[in-house]
Amino acid sequence: MGISSRLASARGALRAVTARSQTDRPHWAARIEDVKNTVVGGSLRRLHWDLRLQPFHGFGSGARVRVLAKVLYASPGTPADFHDQPVHDMRTMAVRGWRNFAGQVAPHRTVHVLLGDHQFTVRADRSGIVDAELEVELPPGDHQAVLWTVPGNEVTADITVVSDEAEVGLVSDIDDTVMVTWLPRPLLAFWNAFVVHQSSRQVVPGMPMLYQRLAREHPAMPVFYLSTGAWNVFPVLKRFLYRNGYPDGPLLLTDWGPTNTGFFRSGPEHKHRALEQLAREFPTLRWILIGDDGQHDPSIYAEFAARHPEQVDSVLIRRLTEPEQLLAHGTLRPRELSSQRRDTPITLSAPDGHGLLSELERTGKISS
Structure with a gap:
C-alpha cells in the first residue's frame, strides 16, 4: 500500500472514530439531567434519604x-x-x-x-x-x-x-387500545399523566372480553403490554388492567427524558426494538398484535410482519372515532392501514373489542 493510500485510510479511520465519539456523547439535555441527578442525589444523601x-x-x-x-x-x-x-x-x-x-x-x-x-x-x-x-x-x-x-x-x-408449550403470544398497545387516554397529543398527555385522577381513566368497550376470550382459546398464551408510556406510570397501568379484567402480563414501557440523541426517546423506535427482542427471545411463538389506528401501530406491526411473517398470527387494529382521531394526530381521517399482501398475516379492524371479536369469529381465527 502506498503512502497516499495509507494516509487516506488513516483519515477515514479518524473520521469514523470522531463520528462515533460524537454519536456516543450524550445530548446536552442529557448532560444537564446527569448534573441535576448528581446534585440532587448528593443533597438527598446528606439529608439521610x-x-x-x-x-x-x-x-x-x-x-x-x-x-x-x-x-x-x-x-x-x-x-x-x-x-x-x-x-x-x-x-x-x-x-x-x-x-x-x-x-x-x-x-x-x-x-x-x-x-x-x-x-x-x-x-x-x-x-x-x-x-x-x-x-x-x-x-x-x-x-x-x-x-x-x-x-x-x-x-x-x-x-x-413462558411455557415451551405456548404456540401463540399476545402483544397489545395500551393508550387508545385498552384504555381511552388520547395520549399522543402533548397537552392531553400532560393532562392525563399529571392531573386526571387515575381512577377516571376509561376502558375501551369490549377489549377485556376480547383478551379473555383469546386467553381461553390459547391457555398457555403470554400477554405483553407494549406502550410508549413512562415507567413512572407502571403502578397506574397495572391497577387499571387488573381492575378492568385484562389478563396479567409484563409491561414494556420506556423512560421519559433526554438520551444521547435528543430530548425524548422515539416511541416507534421503542416499539420496534421491543418487538424484535420478543421475536428473538421466543422464536417459536406466533404473535397476535393489537393496536389502534391513531398513531403508528399499523405501520409498526406491518413492518414487523414483513420481517417475521412466520412469527405473526394476526394483526388487530382498533379504529378510533373521529374525535379521537382529531385528538390523536390532528385530522379526522385515520392513519392509513397497510395494504394486505398475500404473504402477510391477516389484518382485522373494528371500532372496539366486540367488533374485533366478531371479526375473529367471522374469519375463523377463533371458534364462534
Missing part, C-alpha cells in the same frame, strides 16, 4: 430471565416496599398522576437479585433503570425475584416464565 427499588414485571424463557426495576431515593423511614402495593388495593387508585413523576432516580447503583437458588449483581443505568437479562433456568409459570441494594430494602418482582 435512602435508596428504594420500584420493581416491574419481568419475564423469560426456560433459560433466560429479564429483570426490570427502578432505583429511587426515598425519605427516611419510607417502607422498602412502598412501591410494591397489591394491584387489588383500590385505595391507591384515587391519586393524581403527577405523584408518579415526583421521585428522584439514583443512577448507576448496584442492585442484587435473588432468583431461585441463584444470586446476581446488576447495575442501574443513568436513568436509574435496571434492565438485566440473567442466565437462569426456571420452570414455566409465575415466580418472584428478590431485589435489594443494601440489606433491609428488599422488594419482590413478579417474573413470568
Whole structure:
C-alpha cells in the first residue's frame, strides 16, 4: 500500500472514530439531567434519604430471565416496599398522576437479585433503570425475584416464565387500545399523566372480553403490554388492567427524558426494538398484535410482519372515532392501514373489542 493510500485510510479511520465519539456523547439535555441527578442525589444523601427499588414485571424463557426495576431515593423511614402495593388495593387508585413523576432516580447503583437458588449483581443505568437479562433456568409459570441494594430494602418482582408449550403470544398497545387516554397529543398527555385522577381513566368497550376470550382459546398464551408510556406510570397501568379484567402480563414501557440523541426517546423506535427482542427471545411463538389506528401501530406491526411473517398470527387494529382521531394526530381521517399482501398475516379492524371479536369469529381465527 502506498503512502497516499495509507494516509487516506488513516483519515477515514479518524473520521469514523470522531463520528462515533460524537454519536456516543450524550445530548446536552442529557448532560444537564446527569448534573441535576448528581446534585440532587448528593443533597438527598446528606439529608439521610435512602435508596428504594420500584420493581416491574419481568419475564423469560426456560433459560433466560429479564429483570426490570427502578432505583429511587426515598425519605427516611419510607417502607422498602412502598412501591410494591397489591394491584387489588383500590385505595391507591384515587391519586393524581403527577405523584408518579415526583421521585428522584439514583443512577448507576448496584442492585442484587435473588432468583431461585441463584444470586446476581446488576447495575442501574443513568436513568436509574435496571434492565438485566440473567442466565437462569426456571420452570414455566409465575415466580418472584428478590431485589435489594443494601440489606433491609428488599422488594419482590413478579417474573413470568413462558411455557415451551405456548404456540401463540399476545402483544397489545395500551393508550387508545385498552384504555381511552388520547395520549399522543402533548397537552392531553400532560393532562392525563399529571392531573386526571387515575381512577377516571376509561376502558375501551369490549377489549377485556376480547383478551379473555383469546386467553381461553390459547391457555398457555403470554400477554405483553407494549406502550410508549413512562415507567413512572407502571403502578397506574397495572391497577387499571387488573381492575378492568385484562389478563396479567409484563409491561414494556420506556423512560421519559433526554438520551444521547435528543430530548425524548422515539416511541416507534421503542416499539420496534421491543418487538424484535420478543421475536428473538421466543422464536417459536406466533404473535397476535393489537393496536389502534391513531398513531403508528399499523405501520409498526406491518413492518414487523414483513420481517417475521412466520412469527405473526394476526394483526388487530382498533379504529378510533373521529374525535379521537382529531385528538390523536390532528385530522379526522385515520392513519392509513397497510395494504394486505398475500404473504402477510391477516389484518382485522373494528371500532372496539366486540367488533374485533366478531371479526375473529367471522374469519375463523377463533371458534364462534
